[in-house]
Each structure stands twice: as C-alpha cells, then as structure tokens.
Amino acid sequence: MGLTKAGLNVAIIEKESSVGGGCTHWGTIPSKALRHAVSRIIEFNSNPLFCGNNTSLHSTFSNILGHAKTVIDKQTRLRQGFYDRNECTLLYGTARFVDTHSLEVTKSDGTIDTYTADKFVIATGSRPYRPADVDFNHPRIYDSDSILSLEHDPRHIIIYGAGVIGCEYASIFRGLDVKTDLINTRERLLAFLDNEMSDSLSYHFWNSGMMIRNDETYAKIEGTEDGVIIHLNSGKKMRADCLLYANGRTGNTDALNLDAVGLVADSRGQLKVDTNYQTDIDHVYAVGDVIGYPSLASAAYDQGRFVLKPSLKVKPKVS
CATH class of the missing domain: 3.50.50.60 (FAD/NAD(P)-binding domain)
Structure with a gap:
C-alpha cells in the first residue's frame, strides 16, 4: 500500500483464494479468537456471582471454532478493503522465479503468466514443520x-x-x-x-x-x-x-525456484537478510515469517515499512 501511494506499480501475488496470509487464516487471529472465547468462559465460571448458583458454562473446541471463523471472515474483508481502496493489483496464483527480474504465476485454471519487476519482496510466510517420520495424514x-x-x-x-x-x-x-x-x-x-x-x-x-x-x-x-x-x-x-x-516452522520458499534469482534458503526454508531486510541479491527483499525470528505479524508490518524506503528509489511508472 505504501509503494502504491508513492506512485509505483505494485502487484501482490497470493496463492490462497483470499488475502490475509498465515496470520489471518491459521495463526494469530484464530488462536487469539479461541483464547479470548476460552478466557471469557473461565472468567464466567470463576465469578462467585455465577458459580455460587451452580451455574457454569461449558463448551468444546469444535464449538468455539465457529466463533473464530467469524473473526477470520471479518479480518479477511478488512484486509481486502485495504487493497481495494489503495488500488493494489492482486494476482491469485502460485509464483516462481524465472530469472533475476522475472517470475511466472500459475493460476488455478492452469494458465501461466509472466511478470517482470525492478524489485521483489518475498513475504511468503511459513508453515508448521512436519518431520518425515510423523504421519500427519492420520486423523488424530x-x-x-x-x-x-x-x-x-x-x-x-x-x-x-x-x-x-x-x-x-x-x-x-x-x-x-x-x-x-x-x-x-x-x-x-x-x-x-x-x-x-x-x-x-x-x-x-x-x-x-x-x-x-x-x-x-x-x-x-x-x-x-x-x-x-x-x-x-x-x-x-x-x-x-x-x-x-x-x-517449529518452515519457510515457504521451496516452490519459489530461488536458484533462478541466485538465492539459497537454509535448512528450515528461511532467508537471510540484512538490517534493511535485503537478501544477498540487491533487488530482492524478504520480510515476515520467511526470515524467521520473531515471526510476529506486528514485526512483519514494520519490516515491510523498512523495505519501503530503499524501494522508493525506483522511479514511479505510469500504467
């Protein structure tokens, strides 16, 4: 949004069907919504005004998941509104680098488009680490x-x-x-x-x-x-x-074809950056969970703002 307001052509590539990323759909937002609901139940049951009358609240994890889903939906609409109002271009699909300044985006229908840019920001987040000897296909x-x-x-x-x-x-x-x-x-x-x-x-x-x-x-x-x-x-x-x-968690870099741009992720799929969140390749930056600690949404927002400053050196383009 900051780069768009500054007059640059900006495109966001999103692999999921809606915006928000791990924070909104699987991380901070749902876990805090769940924790908030449970805290209210504990607070009610601990209040002598209620527990003294043999009255108590009980719920199950599956029940309070419904509450979390409504919070997620609201947050998704909020973030979509940010993109719409700032006229940020959203491209839905999976991206992989082709060379140092180009990448391919594969859409859900199988079509592939190629895009070029002066600079890239890798903000692909992370996913739970899954050791090979644990059967995560098991229903329990x-x-x-x-x-x-x-x-x-x-x-x-x-x-x-x-x-x-x-x-x-x-x-x-x-x-x-x-x-x-x-x-x-x-x-x-x-x-x-x-x-x-x-x-x-x-x-x-x-x-x-x-x-x-x-x-x-x-x-x-x-x-x-x-x-x-x-x-x-x-x-x-x-x-x-x-x-x-x-x-543990693993950075979402395995499908990006980083070799094409000259980058190598570590054993946990994470990228190394400097104090300006610049990778070893001058025109490629990385922010959020994909660079590891502290893996917080609030930190990722600030990291994005740091990247904004050197990126503004690129001359704005007229579309």
Missing part, C-alpha cells in the same frame, strides 16, 4: 494449521512442543477442561523469557491441572484407531485421543 495427528479443522471433541490431548504456539493451545484446551499433556523439548518453558516469567507460566499451567514434561523428545509417534501413542526417548509412553505437533 494435527499441526497448528490442521488443528483448526478439528471435528471431534477430545477428552485428552498431547501437545508436542512448548513454544509460543504450543503453550497457547495448551492453555486453550485446558481451559475447556480437556486433559492436556505438554511435552517441552527444552529444560524450561519459553526460555527466551525472564526466569520468573517462565516459572510463573509453569506454575499456572500446573495449577490448572496440566502435565508438563520438560526436556523430552519423541522416538516414535504412533497413530491408533482411536487416538495416538507417543514413545519418548526417555522410555516413557503416553497415550491420548489426539496429538498436536507444534515444534
């Missing part, structure tokens, strides 16, 4: 994207990975009275926090009835007919109705 094994399609109501869930996403979903499920086991591959929860904050989070999780297993890794994840069994390298075995694998 989920990642942080597919969990939003959960249709059954588990009584017991195992969450593997205690990062921000794992902890957030652990609090959501436990708030819905689902027995929750949180497996942390590190020694303490959210180690980037001050120790006092990490210890406080652990205490509140434990006090809510959550089981936390620190410094554990899996040897095998086995899907069964009605649940899942996780075999830990410590020798322990745990069984639950379903498992949420939330241990």
